[in-house]
Amino acid sequence: MNFASARELCLYLISSAFQRCRLSDDLCRLSVILKQSSPASDHPVVQISISDTGIGSCLDDFRTLKFSGESVGNDEQWDGVISVTNTSVSDNEIYHYQLNLKERDSARRLTMLPSNSKNGVKFSGTEVCLSIFISINVLRGEINRFFQKILILKIPSVAIELVTEYGSLLGSKVENLFLANSFNPLPFSASNLERLKSGLEDYVLKHGNVLNKQCDLCFQSLENLKIGSGTASHAERNGNGGLVMEVVIILSEISERTSTCFTSCSARTEVLYFRDFSTCSISQSSLKALTSIDWRSYGLTLESVKDQGGYVEIEWENLPPHTRIDIVLHAYPKQYPTVIIPSRRPKVQTDGNLIKKAVKLALDDLRNKHAGVLLSAHSLKIRSYAPDLAKTISGLILCSNDPDFQHECFSLLGLQSQGVESEIVEASIKEKLLVVIDMNNRKPQKSKEVAPFLFEDDHFNEPGFQDEECEGEDAFSATPMDI
Amino acid sequence: MEGKREREMDYKRSSKKPSDLLLWKIREFTRALVEDLSNRRSPEILIDRFRNYCANAKANCSCSSDLPKGKEILTLQKESNVHRIDVLLRILLIVQQLLQENKHGSKRDIYYMHPTVFSEQKIVDQGINDICILLGCSRHNLNVVSAGKGLVMGWLRFSETGRNFDCISRPCTAHHIPVYVEEVEDIVSVAQYILVVEKESVFQRLANDQFCNTNHCIVITGRGYPDVSTRRFLRLLIDILCLPAYCLVDCDPYGFDILCIYRFGSMQMAYDAKYLRVPEIQWLGAFPLDSEKYCLPKQCLLPLTSEDKRKTEAMLLRCYLQKEVPRWRLELEVMLQRGVKFEVEALSVHALSFLSTEYIPSKIRAHLEILSGDCSFAMKSGA
Numbered sequence: 001m002n003f004a005s006a007r008e009l010c011l012y013l014i015s016s017a018f019q020r021c022r023l024s025d026d027l028c029r030l031s032v033i034l035k036q037s038s039p040a041s042d043h044p045v046v047q048i049s050i051s052d053t054g055i056g057s058c059l060d061d062f063r064t065l066k067f068s069g070e071s072v073g074n075d076e077q078w079d080g081v082i083s084v085t086n087t088s089v090s091d092n093e094i095y096h097y098q099l100n101l102k103e104r105d106s107a108r109r110l111t112m113l114p115s116n117s118k119n120g121v122k123f124s125g126t127e128v129c130l131s132i133f134i135s136i137n138v139l140r141g142e143i144n145r146f147f148q149k150i151l152i153l154k155i156p157s158v159a160i161e162l163v164t165e166y167g168s169l170l171g172s173k174v175e176n177l178f179l180a181n182s183f184n185p186l187p188f189s190a191s192n193l194e195r196l197k198s199g200l201e202d203y204v205l206k207h208g209n210v211l212n213k214q215c216d217l218c219f220q221s222l223e224n225l226k227i228g229s230g231t232a233s234h235a236e237r238n239g240n241g242g243l244v245m246e247v248v249i250i251l252s253e254i255s256e257r258t259s260t261c262f263t264s265c266s267a268r269t270e271v272l273y274f275r276d277f278s279t280c281s282i283s284q285s286s287l288k289a290l291t292s293i294d295w296r297s298y299g300l301t302l303e304s305v306k307d308q309g310g311y312v313e314i315e316w317e318n319l320p321p322h323t324r325i326d327i328v329l330h331a332y333p334k335q336y337p338t339v340i341i342p343s344r345r346p347k348v349q350t351d352g353n354l355i356k357k358a359v360k361l362a363l364d365d366l367r368n369k370h371a372g373v374l375l376s377a378h379s380l381k382i383r384s385y386a387p388d389l390a391k392t393i394s395g396l397i398l399c400s401n402d403p404d405f406q407h408e409c410f411s412l413l414g415l416q417s418q419g420v421e422s423e424i425v426e427a428s429i430k431e432k433l434l435v436v437i438d439m440n441n442r443k444p445q446k447s448k449e450v451a452p453f454l455f456e457d458d459h460f461n462e463p464g465f466q467d468e469e470c471e472g473e474d475a476f477s478a479t480p481m482d483i
Numbered sequence: 484m485e486g487k488r489e490r491e492m493d494y495k496r497s498s499k500k501p502s503d504l505l506l507w508k509i510r511e512f513t514r515a516l517v518e519d520l521s522n523r524r525s526p527e528i529l530i531d532r533f534r535n536y537c538a539n540a541k542a543n544c545s546c547s548s549d550l551p552k553g554k555e556i557l558t559l560q561k562e563s564n565v566h567r568i569d570v571l572l573r574i575l576l577i578v579q580q581l582l583q584e585n586k587h588g589s590k591r592d593i594y595y596m597h598p599t600v601f602s603e604q605k606i607v608d609q610g611i612n613d614i615c616i617l618l619g620c621s622r623h624n625l626n627v628v629s630a631g632k633g634l635v636m637g638w639l640r641f642s643e644t645g646r647n648f649d650c651i652s653r654p655c656t657a658h659h660i661p662v663y664v665e666e667v668e669d670i671v672s673v674a675q676y677i678l679v680v681e682k683e684s685v686f687q688r689l690a691n692d693q694f695c696n697t698n699h700c701i702v703i704t705g706r707g708y709p710d711v712s713t714r715r716f717l718r719l720l721i722d723i724l725c726l727p728a729y730c731l732v733d734c735d736p737y738g739f740d741i742l743c744i745y746r747f748g749s750m751q752m753a754y755d756a757k758y759l760r761v762p763e764i765q766w767l768g769a770f771p772l773d774s775e776k777y778c779l780p781k782q783c784l785l786p787l788t789s790e791d792k793r794k795t796e797a798m799l800l801r802c803y804l805q806k807e808v809p810r811w812r813l814e815l816e817v818m819l820q821r822g823v824k825f826e827v828e829a830l831s832v833h834a835l836s837f838l839s840t841e842y843i844p845s846k847i848r849a850h851l852e853i854l855s856g857d858c859s860f861a862m863k864s865g866a
Contacts, residue, residue: 378562381562382559382560382562382565385565385566385569388569388600389565389568389569389572392569392572392573392575392576393513393516393517393572395576396509396513396572396575396576396579397513397517399576399579399580399583400506400510400513400579400583401583402506402510405510405513405514408514409513409514409517412514412517412518412521413517413521414521429517429520432520432521432523433520433559435523436519436520436523436524436525436526436559437525437559439523439525440525440558440559440560443560
């Protein structure tokens with residue numbers, strides 16, 4: 001596994017530590033400590049310690065790491081050395097070694113250091129340390145953002161802390177805790193999809209998990225939060241167990257009064273992408289799949305889909321004001337949880353079709369659960385006929401001179417027969433029409449396609465066709481049916 | 484479905500007026516719509532499809548059968564369908580009112596009730612046709628009429644809703660063909676044939692030439708493409724008076740098309756063709772070779788435009804020409820081969836009254852001779 005920057009490596013090491021915790025049967029702690037050694041400089045050396053009480057690591061997990069970055073840029077410098085301390089439950093000792101990831105000669109990359117005895121105590125854990133010449137606030141910001149995203153997975157068994165010590169001169173220390181179940185807790189038995197749904201909901205309510213609790217200004221009622229989810233999976237291929245793709249989409253409408261929250265409304269959506277329970281940059285094929293989704297059939301128009309280097313941002317063209325869309329995608333192997341650490345997982349290609357299918361299912365789920373949501377322009381157009389149709393149908397009932405017929409219709413509509421006002425009849429028919437139109441909109445696109453004409457020769461048009469009754473032969477079209 | 488048919492039979496047995504049955508059908512249609520909506524079913528409106536010709540003359544088509552050739556399904560899934568349903572329902576509401584109050588309204592009246600929605604007259608026409616097919620009736624049954632544009636003159640007398648049309652007293656004076664053809668009664672005539680002319684200018688020429696004074700006939704014009712009233716009136720006269728009917732049209736694709744509409748009915752109203760077509764009508768002229776026979780100067784002959792040619796080629800494909808009037812089709816082919824067209828008025832190039840004094844009488848004589856020849860042949864064969 002190759003890294004171009006120390007920051008990238010750092011996030012990978014944190015992610016691996018998180019995976020080790022996630023796969024442990026016990027409650028685990030993941031600590032990241034950033035310590036500034038010489039605060040006087042703009043880019044002082046930052047000592048980084050990443051420790052976890054997870055299932056334990058092995059030397060091979062680190063041997064495969066390679067560093068190709070020059071580290072001579074202005075924003076970071078690194079000597080390429082990581083110090084690892086680890087032990088597994090089955091080990092009797094705690095191992096110490098150093099790896100120089102910049103070293104080309106593999107024989108000189110690893111330096112084994114003396115190990116300590118565990119004195120018969122059963123425990124497991126890993127600590128990785130490294131020192132980077134970097135702005136501590138930049139690094140802290142990136143790690144913070146990483147954990148804010150990781151919380152979306154809502155893994156309840158891992159407690160995460162991020163400690164930032166600004167050196168002796170400042171004397172200040174900042175501690176951040178990231179606990180999945182501190183807000184809207186879920187039972188440990190919850191499925192991955194349930195966690196993802198709840199996790200994204202928390203993420204939205206806490207403005208990207210920046211806040212510790214829900215933003216009451218923006219979300220006075222949870223009715224304004226509409227959630228849809230979809231799951232698609234590959235069948236097992238070549239014994240790799242296949243892949244599951246879970247997608248959650250949240251449509252939030254924020255009260256106009258509270259638009260002071262600047263992050264709350266945006267015509268842009270950052271597509272959050274997880275791969276094997278870890279944040280991940282999106283592939284080109286996945287990006288293409290996202291672009292090729294027929295968003296218009298859900299009343300959405302893409303302005304652009306941009307790869308922002310690590311994450312994808314969708315810009316919407318016609319998103320109503322005070323509306324926001326959040327999307328999370330999570331792909332993982334079906335044989336979870338046996339596959340563990342990123343470096344040990346098999347290569348399973350994320351199929352663009354899998355993304356398309358899961359996103360579509362999530363959009364359909366949203367539309368099915370919430371009437372009038374994500375309607376296509378076509379459906380909105382058809383809905384616009386409902387008032388006129390309702391008025392005419394109610395006219396046919398109310399203007400009839402047959403009271404028995406009127407009573408029969410009122411009864412069908414579930415209205416009382418006596419003293420029914422035209423507005424009530426009209427409203428009742430309109431409501432029923434809208435239900436049916438929305439129902440049609442939810443049907444698979446296939447069934448909405450126009451059937452081929454039964455008679456090919458019905459299409460021949462003779463020029464100059466203008467007989468008095470013959471005008472407008474093609475003014476309308478319909479679906480012909482054989483009889 | 485079976486229940487509905489039984490209810491319809493019951494209603495027919497108990498009903499007193501045809502309009503009552505139509506009102507019952509409108510109520511049944513509305514009730515079915517409401518029932519569908521109440522049961523969260525998307526309504527589907529099934530409309531029979533009719534055609535009186537196809538473009539496959541060689542196949543064993545059933546175009547001449549007057550039976551529906553399929554169905555259209557209007558649903559709430561397609562915008563064009565929803566607009567059509569909107570139009571249909573709006574017109575149905577107007578029709579219900581007309582029938583309940585026993586009033587009549589014109590197609591134009593209906594158009595002006597919702598001009599924004601209908602946008603143009605042909606949308607209303609299509610909606611009325613849809614309703615006729617749905618309810619299984621003719622347009623006049625809906626109490627919907629069109630402002631008649633046809634003219635009649637000659638040896639004929641009749642009355643319509645109390646009004647007397649005494650054409651016989653001045654046989655060369657034009658009268659408007661009545662709008663309520665169904666109300667026409669007391670038809671009396673001493674005419675020997677009915678002459679249908681395509682254009683008003685020819686009709687006026689014959690009137691000026693006092694054609695009907697010297698020829699005991701009835702002359703009718705639909706002034707171009709004939710409306711329903713003109714065709715219903717012609718059909719009525721032939722049914723009542725049992726007279727031969729001749730048609731005189733321009734020698735061009737439009738003249739031929741108009742002739743076909745009198746003979747076979749129009750595609751758009753194919754559902755009602757059996758009440759509108761006149762299978763007995765005979766083509767009197769003008770034929771492509773008449774230009775040579777009557778020595779028309781070259782300047783009277785106009786080249787067929789590309790649109791004329793396209794129209795002619797399309798008409799040649801109509802199945803009914805090959806099956807029922809192959810001679811007409813041959814004449815159309817000759818027109819296309821020669822690549823020229825001419826108007827009936829061009830025959831007046833040698834003398835203003837040529838049409839009245841020579842052309843029409845000679846053509847009718849020729850028809851009668853053919854007819855008598857056929858009769859004598861038949862008699863000889865019989866003997």
